Amino acid sequence: MAAPIDLHEVMEREREERFRTRWRVKACSSTACLSAGAGATIKAMEDLVERDDMVLEVQVIPTGCMGLCSAGPLIRMMRRGGDEADYRNVTPEAAVEIVRSHVLDEEPVPEYQLDTSMPFFTSQERVVLANGGVINPDRIESYVAHGGYQALEKALTTMKPKAVVEEIRKSGIRGRGGAGYPVASKWSLLAAASGKTKYVVANGDEGDPGAYMDRTIMEDDPHRLIEGIAIAAYATGANQAYIYVRAEYPRAIERLDRAIRVARRNRLLGRKILDTNFDLTVEVRIGAGAFVCGEETALMASIEGRRGTPQLRPPYPTEKGLWGSPTMINNVETLANIAPIISRGGDWFASLGTEKSTGTKVFALAGDITNTGLIEVPMGTTLREIVEDIGGGIPDGKQFKAAQTGGPSGGCIPSKFLDTPVDYDSLRELGSIMGSGGLIVMDEDVQMPDVAKYFMEFSMDESCGKCTPCRVGTVQMHNLLQRLCDGTGSKQDLRDLEHLCSVVRDTSLCGLGQAAPNPVISTLQYFRDEYIALIDQQEVVHA
Amino acid sequence: MSDTRTRRVAGATDSQQGDHPSGDNRFDLVDKHLKRARYEQDQLIETLHVAQDVFGYLSEDILIYVARALRLPPSMVYGVATFYHLFTFDPPGDHSCTVCTGTACFVKGADDIVQAVSDTYSVPAGETSEDGSLTLKTARCLGSCGLAPVVVFDGNVLGHQDTESTLELVAGAVGGGG
Known part of the structure; x- marks a missing residue:
């Protein structure tokens, strides 16, 4: 060796x-x-x-x-x-x-x-993206030169697995995939699970349209992800890990494959890592274009080579996951935060952001905005700072209308809430979600019922078909939205739409179905007049 | 079910004939992957990716071949292949035009681009034109939102496209447009 x-x-x-x-x-x-x-x-x-x-x-x-x-x-x-x-x-x-x-x-x-x-650069705080524009992603040496793999060495040689989990708990980090579940709680569950085989899975199935944070991490800093996975596996007693990547990201797949090979050659993966008694195998698994595979139980089915349909929870993956063994699924951005937390300490991380949403968040800023690109800001930064300062405002002298976060599971935030701090709880209160980090800015020309229809079409196409509320409900909601957008809808259609929103939300099997009505609910909440105007128009025509 | 080993896959040319029992050496590439994956059944999706890379699409014969190699029921292989959007069961056209319809591209008018190409070449999104010259596809998000709207033509990613520039692009390769 x-x-x-x-x-x-x-x-x-x-x-x-x-x-x-x-x-x-x-x-x-x-x-x-x-x-x-x-x-x-x-x-x-x-x-x-x-x-x-x-x-x-x-x-x-x-x-x-x-x-x-x-x-x-x-x-x-x-x-x-x-x-x-x-x-x-x-x-x-x-x-x-x-x-x-x-x-x-x-x-x-x-x-x-x-x-x-300019504020685009000065207002950012780069933790996850610290190596972007700095290292050459194809060379492990370049990553090491900027402090890479020192956190893994520190964890393996000076910390007990329990101490690693404790450090993560101190950091207060919550899952970056969207729901915001405390990371340390998930890690403790897997650490406590019994069984000889345990799995750690990195969720790189970034399916939200308008989001490309995870792709950038996987392509531009693959070793950061691998280091995070290795630390997570060490802390939880897992010896096998998978990185599940969308097939739409061939470059990420290629870079990760190579990074894994190089890490193994350097004894950062494989047997007796860095001459300790810790063994870990990491494999890349490729999706094939199914949004639902971002849901953890569907993702596991896909790794096993099956149709990616979700399962009812409990049992949670940490009890019974891949091939029946305890499994923990973390988002790619979450895992990219792990090495800095171990290197610089949980207290340092907790000092960033707000009390309940610590650290930073990466956003893919796109749409009707001057500066589009990838940004990273402390949690709690206001939407106004992101849109007006970092984003440089709306081009062509137009007015800001709404910001969409959370993709097809999220909602639209109108201009009166521009001063809301961006954190998990504030966004939820507004009827949207943090989501994985897509942030699409829309100007005055965008019609909100069209946006709702766009997302419903997405959810309808991507519904896996397993449970009826989501499979049938999304089609019916799309039909109603189509009629409303065409100007042929009635007041009864609007009532039916609202009723279906609550049925699908309350009775769908998995999180994706439950969240599918969100874009409709939030646009109805803030832009109801636009829906009404579409109906009135039709009634005027008929009169 | 007929024995796939003695049947040839449509589209195999003489130069591709060789030692593989099917008469089509492209199956060697699929075999190579299967061997490396130790014929593990959970490698089904990866194997289908390899097969589609090699053949361009998944014909019924290929699906049956993969099912036998992995000792899986053909119904399961068919079920998995049809579940995922990226697998295709028809031969692709000579040129492919993929318009991203992710949220950022949607906001910037990607739908108009799809409509224009579809109308000009009489090809519905997701299908191939009758003469087999052009496949028009839409993608959910290519993750190049900073460049919206994005069009991928024959593998080249092109940012900041509009209806005119896309039609010009397609006409340049496929011709026509009238």
Whole structure:
């Protein structure tokens, strides 16, 4: 058996590498920037370095997401031990100009420069995304150089499993998948469960349309997730773990597969991890396009190779999960928070955010907003700060109408609640949910009944068909919404719709069915006049 | 049920014929995956992914082949394959145009793009045109919401699309549009 990785030696080596050249160019090569042409930009810079013989002067480093996806491709020029300059919309020609100007003339290129003093950057607090735009996701050394796997080493060599769970309890972290269940409680349940085989599962089935936080973590910082899984498994006595990833994320699957292989080779996974008595196998399992598989019992059915239909709980997975053994399912973002909590302590984590919602939350900011991209803010940040400061407001001088959170299980928050702090409990009070972190901003042109219909169509398509209220109810609700949106609906249709909302909510088998009426309920609550207007219009026509 | 081992899968060309008992060497790739997965039954979804990658779609023969290899009832394999949206049972067109209809793209008018391509090429969303030149698909969310609306044409992800740019794109590859 090969010796395990020496984290401190790798760190030293990487530090030397960092100071090898006078300039380093970090180039965002996340999916959004690649779609905007980052591949050609990176190639142009590499060719330039080669052609102009700047190999000893400049190194080009592809990194994960820098955040401001709407301004991609993004690059960052970093001078050894000194200044940094960020650039946006960097075409291949611009990249050549920028690199030449910095390296030869020590001059920035204001034309493409990105103002990093704007609130989009200064109002964020990056814990989960700390490595975005910093490390090269394909190199474990790069992760280690920024403190990677030290939390795992600390846990395995200096902490008892119980102490790890205790630290998580102190942090107060709640599940980032949407429901906000205390993470430490879940961990204690699995730790207390009896049985020789126990499983830890990372839920990377990010099915909410408009959400891509988990994808970014899996693609841009795969080792962070693996480290979190390893710590969770150690704390709960599990020796087998799965990462369940949507098939729609091929790049995440590829990166995780490679990261797992590399971690195993370095004795960070496999047998006798870091020369301790802890063994852990991690495997990637791929979904095949079914929203319901984000629900934990359906997800387990899918891992077992079956149709992803949910089961009634109890028994909860921590009693009887995969193949009948105790299983714990955590969201990807939750697990990405674990290493920092162990490294810096639960008290540090609890000092971020609010009393009942600690830490930070990553949001995918999209829709009718100036700055779209991936942001991370302390829990309790107000919606106004997110929309107006970080998001830069609504473009084209239009008015903010609503923010949608929680995807098809969530709701729309109108402008009068812009000053609500974003945390689990406040959002729930408003009839929405935190969800996994999609945050879609809608301007005055968006018709709310259309939005409700859009989400109902989604829930109707994605209903797994196992229980009748959800299978039949979503179709009927969609029909009613279709009629209302077409302007052919009646007051009775609206009454039927409201009645169905409560039936489906109260009688569906799983959380997804129970939450399917939420977009309708919340738009009816805040934008009822728009529904009424659609009916009146029709009655006017008939008169 | 007929013996799949002696039947050929439609679409296999002569150059793909070889040593595999089915006469279609593409099954070797499926076999290779099955072997690596030690013929574990819980590898069904992964195996179907591999088969679809290799053949482009899942024909009845392929489903029966996978069922036998994993010692599963064909009804279960069919049930699983039809449950998940990503498995397809018809051969794909020469070109594929996928329009993201996630929430961000929806807000930015993705529905108009789908409608325009669908009308221009007389192909309903989720299907392939009659001449087999174009498959029009919609995706729930490609997770590139910062670039909404997003269109994926023949595997290339393109951001900030509108009806015009998408139709131009499709016409460039498929031709026509009139």
